[in-house]
Amino acid sequence: MPAIEVKGLTKAFRTYKKQPGFAGAVRGLFRRHYEQLFAVKDINFTIEPGELVGFLGPNGAGKTTTLKMLSGLLYPTSGTASVLGHVPWHRHDDYRRRFALLLGQKNQLWWDLPARESLDLNAKIYGIPDADRDRTVAEMTELLGVKDKLNVQVRELSLGERMKMELTASLLHQPKVLFLDEPTIGLDVVSQKTVREFLRAHNAKNKTTIVLTSHYMTDIQELCERVIIIDHGRLFFDGRLEEIVDRFADFKLLTVHCVNAAACPADSLTRFGEVVEQNASFIKLKVKRDRVVPVCKALLDELPVQDLDIEEVPIEDVIRTIFAR
Numbered sequence: 162m163p164a165i166e167v168k169g170l171t172k173a174f175r176t177y178k179k180q181p182g183f184a185g186a187v188r189g190l191f192r193r194h195y196e197q198l199f200a201v202k203d204i205n206f207t208i209e210p211g212e213l214v215g216f217l218g219p220n221g222a223g224k225t226t227t228l229k230m231l232s233g234l235l236y237p238t239s240g241t242a243s244v245l246g247h248v249p250w251h252r253h254d255d256y257r258r259r260f261a262l263l264l265g266q267k268n269q270l271w272w273d274l275p276a277r278e279s280l281d282l283n284a285k286i287y288g289i290p291d292a293d294r295d296r297t298v299a300e301m302t303e304l305l306g307v308k309d310k311l312n313v314q315v316r317e318l319s320l321g322e323r324m325k326m327e328l329t330a331s332l333l334h335q336p337k338v339l340f341l342d343e344p345t346i347g348l349d350v351v352s353q354k355t356v357r358e359f360l361r362a363h364n365a366k367n368k369t370t371i372v373l374t375s376h377y378m379t380d381i382q383e384l385c386e387r388v389i390i391i392d393h394g395r396l397f398f399d400g401r402l403e404e405i406v407d408r409f410a411d412f413k414l415l416t417v418h419c420v421n422a423a424a425c426p427a428d429s430l431t432r433f434g435e436v437v438e439q440n441a442s443f444i445k446l447k448v449k450r451d452r453v454v455p456v457c458k459a460l461l462d463e464l465p466v467q468d469l470d471i472e473e474v475p476i477e478d479v480i481r482t483i484f485a486r
C-alpha cells in the first residue's frame with residue numbers, strides 16, 4: 162500500500178475583492194465581490210513508504226496548502242487523499258500519532274518555555290513515556306548539535322536552533338510520515354547541512370516517508386531523487402530530478418579552450434550560441450541541445466581549439482527558467 166495517495170485534490174479559497182477607491186469601499190459594504198482562487202487544482206500523486214520526495218514550486222504555487230490538507234489542517238474543496246490509510250481531514254487520533262508537520266515559517270513550540278519543557282509538553286500530548294522521550298530528545302539534539310540549548314527559552318533561541326528543536330519536537334512520537342515545509346529556511350549554510358544530513362540519516366534508518374519543500378536547490382539535490390513540481394496549483398512534473406534537465410533544459414554549456422580566446426570577436430561567436438563568458442583562456446557558450454554536435458564541429462574547424470567541455474545546465478538554472486515562465 163502506498164504511504165500517500167492523492168486523487169484530484171483541489172482547494173479553492175474565496176477571497177473578497179475590494180473595489181478601488183472610497184466609493185468602491187462603500188459599495189463593498191452592500192455587495193461584496195468574491196473571487197474564487199484555486200490554490201490547489203486537481204492534483205494526483207502517489208508516494209511509497211520510505212520515499213523522500215521534494216515538493217517544489219514558485220511562491221504561491223500551492224505547496225503549503227497541499228501539505229496542510231495532507232495534515233488535516235484544511236478541508237479540500239474536492240478530491241481525496243489517503244495517508245497511511247487515513248483520510249487526513251477526518252483527524253483520527255490514530256492518524257495524529259503517525260504523522261508530523263513542520264512549518265518552517267511558523268513557531269510551533271511554546272515561546273515562553275525553555276526548549277526542554279516545550280518538548281516535554283509535546284511528549285505529554287502524545288502520551289509518550291518519559292524514558293522514550295528522554296532517549297529521543299537526547300539522541301536528536303545530539304545529532305543536531307543543540308543539546309546544550311535545551312534549557313534556553315524558545316524565544317531566546319536563534320532561528321537555526323529553534324528549527325532544530327522544532328524538528329526534534331516533530332519526531333518525538335516517531336511519525337511514519339513527515340511533512341516538512343521549508344525546514345531550512347533562513348538557516349546558515351552549516352546549519353542547513355546539519356539538518357539535511359540529519360534528515361537523510363533519519364530517512365535511511367527509520368524508513369520514514371518524507372515530503373519536503375524548500376526553495377534551496379541544494380536541499381533538493383542532496384536529498385531527493387524524486388521531485389513533484391506544482392505551479393499555479395497544478396501538477397507540472399512528477400519524476401526523477403535528473404529527468405528535469407532532459408526534459409526542460411533546451412541548452413547545454415559548451416566551453417572551448419583555445420589560445421588567445423579573448424581575441425575571438427563576440428559577434429562571430431553568436432551564430433553558435435549565446436556567449437556566457439569569455440576570457441583569455443576559454444569561451445563559454447550556451448548552445449541549443451540539437452545543435453551541439455554541428456557547433457562542436459564548426460568550432461574545431463574554425464578555432465585553434467585545445468580542449469572542449471560539454472556540460473548540462475545546472476538544475477538550479479533549469480528550475481529557475483521553469484518557474485519564470
Ligand SMILES: Nc1ncnc2c1ncn2[C@@H]1O[C@H](COP(=O)(O)OP(=O)(O)OP(=O)(O)O)[C@@H](O)[C@H]1O
Nearest residue numbers: 174175176200218219220221222223224225226227
Ligand atoms: N487562507 C487563505 N485564503 C485565501 N487564499 C489563500 C489562503 N491560503 C493560501 N492562499 C493562497 O493560495 C495560494 C497558494 O498558497 P500556498 O501558501 O499554498 O503557496 P506555497 O506554494 O506554499 O508558496 P510559498 O513558496 O510562497 O510558501 C496563494 O496564492 C495564496 O495567496
Ligand SMILES: [Mg+2]
Nearest residue numbers: 224225226342
Ligand atoms: Mg509555502
